[in-house]
Amino acid sequence: MKAKIxxxxxxxxxxxxxxxxxxxxxxxxxxxVQAVHVGKYIEIELAAGDREAARQSIxxxxxxxxxxxxxxxxxxxxx
Amino acid sequence: xxFAVIQFPGSNCDQDCVHxxxxxxxxxxxxxxxxxxxxxxxxxxxxxxxxSYGDYLRTGSIARFSPVMQAVQQxxxxxxxxxxxxxxxxxxxxAGLLPGALVRNRSLQFRCEPVFLKTATSDSPFTxxxxxxxxxxxPIAHGDGCYYADPATLxxxxxxxxxxxxxxxxxxxxxxxxxxxxxxxxxxxxxxxGRNVAGLMPHPERASEAILGSEDGLLIFRSLIHWLDxxxxxxx
Numbered sequence: 001m002k003a004k005i006x007x008x009x010x011x012x013x014x015x016x017x018x019x020x021x022x023x024x025x026x027x028x029x030x031x032x033v034q035a036v037h038v039g040k041y042i043e044i045e046l047a048a049g050d051r052e053a054a055r056q057s058i059x060x061x062x063x064x065x066x067x068x069x070x071x072x073x074x075x076x077x078x079x
Numbered sequence: 080x081x082f083a084v085i086q087f088p089g090s091n092c093d094q095d096c097v098h099x100x101x102x103x104x105x106x107x108x109x110x111x112x113x114x115x116x117x118x119x120x121x122x123x124x125x126x127x128x129x130x131s132y133g134d135y136l137r138t139g140s141i142a143r144f145s146p147v148m149q150a151v152q153q154x155x156x157x158x159x160x161x162x163x164x165x166x167x168x169x170x171x172x173x174a175g176l177l178p179g180a181l182v183r184n185r186s187l188q189f190r191c192e193p194v195f196l197k198t199a200t201s202d203s204p205f206t207x208x209x210x211x212x213x214x215x216x217x218p219i220a221h222g223d224g225c226y227y228a229d230p231a232t233l234x235x236x237x238x239x240x241x242x243x244x245x246x247x248x249x250x251x252x253x254x255x256x257x258x259x260x261x262x263x264x265x266x267x268x269x270x271x272x273g274r275n276v277a278g279l280m281p282h283p284e285r286a287s288e289a290i291l292g293s294e295d296g297l298l299i300f301r302s303l304i305h306w307l308d309x310x311x312x313x314x315x
Contacts, residue, residue, distance in 0.1 A: 009182075012229065013182060013227055014182075014185060014225070014227075014261060016183055016184070016185050016186070016187050016261075017183065017187065020187060065136075065140065065144070066136070068137055068140065068173065068180055070172075070179065070180040070227070070228075070229070071180045071182055071227055
Protein backbone atom coordinates (compact mmCIF):
# COMPACT_ATOMS: atom_id res chain seq x y z
CA MET A 1 0.00 0.00 0.00
CA LYS A 2 1.20 3.51 -0.78
CA ALA A 3 0.26 6.97 0.41
CA LYS A 4 0.76 9.67 -2.21
CA ILE A 5 0.71 13.24 -0.95
CA UNK A 6 0.81 16.39 -3.03
CA UNK A 7 1.56 19.58 -1.11
CA UNK A 8 1.00 22.98 -2.70
CA UNK A 9 1.36 26.55 -1.42
CA UNK A 10 -1.97 28.14 -0.46
CA UNK A 11 -3.26 30.48 -3.15
CA UNK A 12 -2.98 33.47 -0.78
CA UNK A 13 0.72 32.82 -0.15
CA UNK A 14 3.14 34.35 -2.65
CA UNK A 15 4.83 31.54 -4.59
CA UNK A 16 8.03 33.01 -6.07
CA UNK A 17 9.11 29.62 -7.47
CA UNK A 18 5.84 29.27 -9.37
CA UNK A 19 6.11 32.84 -10.70
CA UNK A 20 9.71 32.31 -11.82
CA UNK A 21 8.85 29.06 -13.62
CA UNK A 22 5.87 30.79 -15.26
CA UNK A 23 8.12 33.58 -16.59
CA UNK A 24 10.65 31.02 -17.85
CA UNK A 25 7.93 29.08 -19.67
CA UNK A 26 6.79 32.30 -21.36
CA UNK A 27 10.39 33.06 -22.41
CA UNK A 28 10.61 29.58 -23.93
CA UNK A 29 7.56 30.27 -26.03
CA UNK A 30 4.95 28.24 -24.14
CA UNK A 31 1.80 30.29 -24.51
CA UNK A 32 -1.42 30.17 -22.56
CA VAL A 33 0.22 29.50 -19.18
CA GLN A 34 -1.95 31.39 -16.70
CA ALA A 35 -0.33 30.37 -13.41
CA VAL A 36 2.25 27.92 -12.07
CA HIS A 37 2.31 26.55 -8.53
CA VAL A 38 5.38 24.67 -7.34
CA GLY A 39 4.84 22.25 -4.47
CA LYS A 40 6.17 18.89 -3.35
CA TYR A 41 5.31 15.23 -3.69
CA ILE A 42 5.76 12.70 -0.90
CA GLU A 43 5.33 8.94 -1.34
CA ILE A 44 5.05 6.75 1.75
CA GLU A 45 5.27 2.98 1.50
CA LEU A 46 2.94 1.28 3.97
CA ALA A 47 2.61 -2.28 5.22
CA ALA A 48 -0.55 -3.96 3.94
CA GLY A 49 -3.50 -3.38 6.23
CA ASP A 50 -6.74 -1.53 6.66
CA ARG A 51 -6.95 1.15 4.00
CA GLU A 52 -9.26 3.51 5.89
CA ALA A 53 -7.17 3.30 9.07
CA ALA A 54 -4.08 4.10 7.00
CA ARG A 55 -5.82 7.09 5.45
CA GLN A 56 -6.79 8.50 8.83
CA SER A 57 -3.32 7.97 10.25
CA ILE A 58 -1.48 9.56 7.30
CA UNK A 59 -4.04 12.37 7.11
CA UNK A 60 -3.21 13.24 10.72
CA UNK A 61 0.52 13.18 9.87
CA UNK A 62 -0.13 15.49 6.89
CA UNK A 63 -1.89 17.98 9.11
CA UNK A 64 0.56 17.80 11.99
CA UNK A 65 3.90 17.45 10.25
CA UNK A 66 4.11 16.83 6.49
CA UNK A 67 2.37 20.09 5.58
CA UNK A 68 2.04 23.41 7.39
CA UNK A 69 -1.65 24.41 7.30
CA UNK A 70 -0.70 28.08 7.69
CA UNK A 71 0.91 28.17 4.25
CA UNK A 72 0.14 24.88 2.47
CA UNK A 73 -2.69 22.68 1.23
CA UNK A 74 -2.34 18.94 0.68
CA UNK A 75 -4.04 16.19 -1.26
CA UNK A 76 -3.74 12.61 -0.01
CA UNK A 77 -4.39 9.40 -1.91
CA UNK A 78 -3.98 5.83 -0.66
CA UNK A 79 -3.42 3.14 -3.27
CA UNK B 80 20.76 34.88 34.97
CA UNK B 81 20.94 31.49 33.26
CA PHE B 82 20.34 31.24 29.55
CA ALA B 83 19.64 27.86 27.94
CA VAL B 84 20.76 27.85 24.30
CA ILE B 85 19.15 24.99 22.40
CA GLN B 86 21.43 23.04 20.07
CA PHE B 87 19.95 21.05 17.18
CA PRO B 88 21.91 19.10 14.58
CA GLY B 89 22.60 21.87 12.07
CA SER B 90 22.42 24.81 14.49
CA ASN B 91 25.33 27.13 13.70
CA CYS B 92 24.74 30.26 15.78
CA ASP B 93 24.54 28.41 19.10
CA GLN B 94 28.14 29.17 20.15
CA ASP B 95 27.71 32.83 19.12
CA CYS B 96 24.71 33.12 21.46
CA VAL B 97 26.61 31.49 24.35
CA HIS B 98 29.60 33.78 23.68
CA UNK B 99 27.49 36.95 23.71
CA UNK B 100 25.55 35.99 26.82
CA UNK B 101 28.69 34.98 28.76
CA UNK B 102 31.47 37.23 27.54
CA UNK B 103 29.60 40.34 26.49
CA UNK B 104 26.56 40.33 28.81
CA UNK B 105 28.24 38.59 31.78
CA UNK B 106 25.41 36.08 32.21
CA UNK B 107 25.37 32.32 32.68
CA UNK B 108 24.74 30.40 29.45
CA UNK B 109 24.99 26.79 28.40
CA UNK B 110 24.04 24.59 25.50
CA UNK B 111 21.11 22.18 25.80
CA UNK B 112 21.22 19.30 23.30
CA UNK B 113 18.00 18.75 21.36
CA UNK B 114 17.61 15.20 22.71
CA UNK B 115 17.53 16.40 26.32
CA UNK B 116 14.05 16.31 27.77
CA UNK B 117 14.81 18.94 30.42
CA UNK B 118 16.17 22.49 30.20
CA UNK B 119 17.75 22.30 33.67
CA UNK B 120 18.06 25.61 35.48
CA UNK B 121 17.02 28.31 33.03
CA UNK B 122 15.69 31.86 33.34
CA UNK B 123 15.37 32.27 29.59
CA UNK B 124 15.69 30.14 26.44
CA UNK B 125 17.44 31.13 23.22
CA UNK B 126 16.63 29.10 20.09
CA UNK B 127 19.56 29.96 17.79
CA UNK B 128 19.95 30.20 14.05
CA UNK B 129 21.30 27.66 11.61
CA UNK B 130 19.90 24.94 9.41
CA SER B 131 18.43 22.43 11.83
CA TYR B 132 17.95 19.03 10.15
CA GLY B 133 19.24 20.51 6.91
CA ASP B 134 16.04 22.54 6.51
CA TYR B 135 14.51 19.32 5.14
CA LEU B 136 10.74 19.28 4.44
CA ARG B 137 10.29 22.88 5.70
CA THR B 138 12.58 25.08 7.78
CA GLY B 139 12.14 24.20 11.46
CA SER B 140 9.55 21.49 10.78
CA ILE B 141 11.61 18.56 12.08
CA ALA B 142 13.37 20.39 14.92
CA ARG B 143 10.03 21.34 16.39
CA PHE B 144 9.43 17.66 17.24
CA SER B 145 12.80 17.23 19.01
CA PRO B 146 12.41 16.05 22.64
CA VAL B 147 13.73 19.34 24.04
CA MET B 148 10.91 21.27 22.37
CA GLN B 149 8.38 19.78 24.80
CA ALA B 150 10.40 21.30 27.62
CA VAL B 151 10.52 24.62 25.74
CA GLN B 152 6.72 24.47 25.24
CA GLN B 153 6.22 23.91 28.98
CA UNK B 154 8.72 26.64 29.89
CA UNK B 155 6.83 29.07 27.63
CA UNK B 156 3.43 27.97 28.94
CA UNK B 157 4.59 28.92 32.44
CA UNK B 158 5.56 32.41 31.27
CA UNK B 159 9.27 31.80 30.72
CA UNK B 160 10.83 34.05 28.07
CA UNK B 161 11.89 32.36 24.82
CA UNK B 162 13.67 34.14 21.96
CA UNK B 163 14.07 32.49 18.55
CA UNK B 164 16.62 33.91 16.13
CA UNK B 165 16.44 33.16 12.38
CA UNK B 166 16.04 29.35 12.23
CA UNK B 167 14.93 29.61 15.87
CA UNK B 168 12.10 31.93 14.74
CA UNK B 169 11.13 29.40 12.05
CA UNK B 170 11.12 26.58 14.64
CA UNK B 171 8.93 28.56 17.08
CA UNK B 172 6.42 29.28 14.27
CA UNK B 173 6.35 25.61 13.25
CA ALA B 174 5.84 24.67 16.91
CA GLY B 175 2.80 26.96 17.10
CA LEU B 176 4.46 29.06 19.82
CA LEU B 177 4.38 32.03 17.46
CA PRO B 178 1.75 32.94 14.86
CA GLY B 179 2.39 32.82 11.11
CA ALA B 180 5.11 31.12 9.08
CA LEU B 181 8.35 31.91 7.25
CA VAL B 182 8.45 31.07 3.54
CA ARG B 183 10.99 31.39 0.73
CA ASN B 184 12.33 34.92 0.15
CA ARG B 185 10.39 36.59 -2.63
CA SER B 186 13.62 37.11 -4.59
CA LEU B 187 14.45 33.38 -4.21
CA GLN B 188 17.92 34.62 -3.14
CA PHE B 189 19.71 33.90 0.10
CA ARG B 190 20.13 37.40 1.58
CA CYS B 191 23.13 38.11 3.81
CA GLU B 192 23.46 41.81 4.62
CA PRO B 193 22.90 44.38 7.36
CA VAL B 194 19.38 45.81 7.60
CA PHE B 195 17.71 48.57 9.60
CA LEU B 196 15.05 47.50 12.07
CA LYS B 197 12.35 49.70 13.48
CA THR B 198 11.09 48.60 16.89
CA ALA B 199 7.30 48.81 16.89
CA THR B 200 6.77 48.72 20.67
CA SER B 201 8.91 48.82 23.80
CA ASP B 202 6.21 46.84 25.63
CA SER B 203 7.86 43.40 25.68
CA PRO B 204 10.63 41.54 27.50
CA PHE B 205 12.70 41.84 24.31
CA THR B 206 12.34 45.56 23.49
CA UNK B 207 11.95 47.46 26.78
CA UNK B 208 15.47 48.95 26.67
CA UNK B 209 15.29 50.07 23.04
CA UNK B 210 14.82 53.86 22.89
CA UNK B 211 11.84 55.05 20.82
CA UNK B 212 12.84 55.93 17.24
CA UNK B 213 16.21 54.21 17.65
CA UNK B 214 16.85 52.15 14.50
CA UNK B 215 18.79 48.92 14.99
CA UNK B 216 21.49 47.98 12.46
CA UNK B 217 21.57 44.17 12.51
CA PRO B 218 22.52 41.60 9.84
CA ILE B 219 20.21 39.08 8.25
CA ALA B 220 21.32 35.76 6.69
CA HIS B 221 18.46 33.65 5.37
CA GLY B 222 16.76 32.12 2.36
CA ASP B 223 13.37 31.55 3.98
CA GLY B 224 12.60 34.73 5.89
CA CYS B 225 9.44 35.98 4.22
CA TYR B 226 6.94 36.32 7.06
CA TYR B 227 3.38 35.29 6.20
CA ALA B 228 0.22 35.39 8.28
CA ASP B 229 -3.34 35.35 7.00
CA PRO B 230 -5.40 38.58 7.24
CA ALA B 231 -7.27 37.50 10.41
CA THR B 232 -3.98 36.71 12.16
CA LEU B 233 -2.50 40.03 11.03
CA UNK B 234 -5.51 41.85 12.52
CA UNK B 235 -4.86 40.11 15.84
CA UNK B 236 -1.13 40.94 15.68
CA UNK B 237 -1.96 44.63 15.17
CA UNK B 238 -4.68 44.73 17.85
CA UNK B 239 -2.39 43.08 20.43
CA UNK B 240 0.76 44.96 19.32
CA UNK B 241 2.56 41.68 18.70
CA UNK B 242 4.71 43.00 15.85
CA UNK B 243 8.03 43.86 17.55
CA UNK B 244 10.36 44.69 14.65
CA UNK B 245 9.92 45.78 11.02
CA UNK B 246 12.41 46.26 8.19
CA UNK B 247 12.96 49.96 7.50
CA UNK B 248 15.21 52.24 5.48
CA UNK B 249 17.89 54.49 7.04
CA UNK B 250 15.21 57.13 7.71
CA UNK B 251 12.99 54.65 9.53
CA UNK B 252 10.42 54.39 6.74
CA UNK B 253 8.85 50.99 6.05
CA UNK B 254 9.50 50.91 2.32
CA UNK B 255 9.30 48.05 -0.16
CA UNK B 256 12.98 48.56 -1.03
CA UNK B 257 14.00 48.06 2.60
CA UNK B 258 12.08 44.79 2.83
CA UNK B 259 14.73 42.13 2.07
CA UNK B 260 12.47 39.12 1.70
CA UNK B 261 8.90 40.15 0.90
CA UNK B 262 7.58 39.83 4.46
CA UNK B 263 4.02 41.02 4.89
CA UNK B 264 3.99 44.56 6.36
CA UNK B 265 7.85 44.45 6.52
CA UNK B 266 7.57 42.23 9.61
CA UNK B 267 10.98 41.07 10.89
CA UNK B 268 9.91 39.82 14.32
CA UNK B 269 6.78 39.10 16.38
CA UNK B 270 5.82 37.94 19.85
CA UNK B 271 3.01 35.74 21.12
CA UNK B 272 -0.11 37.05 22.84
CA GLY B 273 1.45 36.44 26.26
CA ARG B 274 4.47 38.52 25.08
CA ASN B 275 6.95 36.02 26.59
CA VAL B 276 7.83 34.27 23.31
CA ALA B 277 9.39 36.21 20.44
CA GLY B 278 11.21 35.50 17.20
CA LEU B 279 13.06 37.55 14.61
CA MET B 280 14.94 36.78 11.39
CA PRO B 281 17.88 39.23 11.92
CA HIS B 282 20.81 38.11 14.08
CA PRO B 283 21.30 40.30 17.19
CA GLU B 284 24.13 37.98 18.36
CA ARG B 285 26.10 39.00 15.27
CA ALA B 286 25.73 42.69 16.17
CA SER B 287 26.69 42.72 19.83
CA GLU B 288 30.33 43.83 19.73
CA ALA B 289 31.90 46.98 18.22
CA ILE B 290 34.51 44.90 16.37
CA LEU B 291 31.66 43.34 14.38
CA GLY B 292 30.41 46.74 13.23
CA SER B 293 27.36 47.14 15.46
CA GLU B 294 26.36 46.71 19.08
CA ASP B 295 22.67 47.29 18.41
CA GLY B 296 21.80 43.64 19.03
CA LEU B 297 22.78 44.11 22.67
CA LEU B 298 19.71 46.30 23.17
CA ILE B 299 17.56 43.21 22.63
CA PHE B 300 19.58 41.01 25.01
CA ARG B 301 19.79 43.80 27.60
CA SER B 302 16.02 44.24 27.39
CA LEU B 303 15.60 40.57 28.23
CA ILE B 304 18.12 40.75 31.11
CA HIS B 305 16.44 43.90 32.44
CA TRP B 306 13.02 42.21 32.29
CA LEU B 307 14.37 39.15 34.14
CA ASP B 308 16.00 41.40 36.80
CA UNK B 309 12.70 43.25 37.29
CA UNK B 310 10.78 39.99 37.56
CA UNK B 311 13.23 38.60 40.11
CA UNK B 312 13.08 41.84 42.15
CA UNK B 313 9.28 41.77 42.10
CA UNK B 314 9.24 38.16 43.30
CA UNK B 315 11.70 38.83 46.16
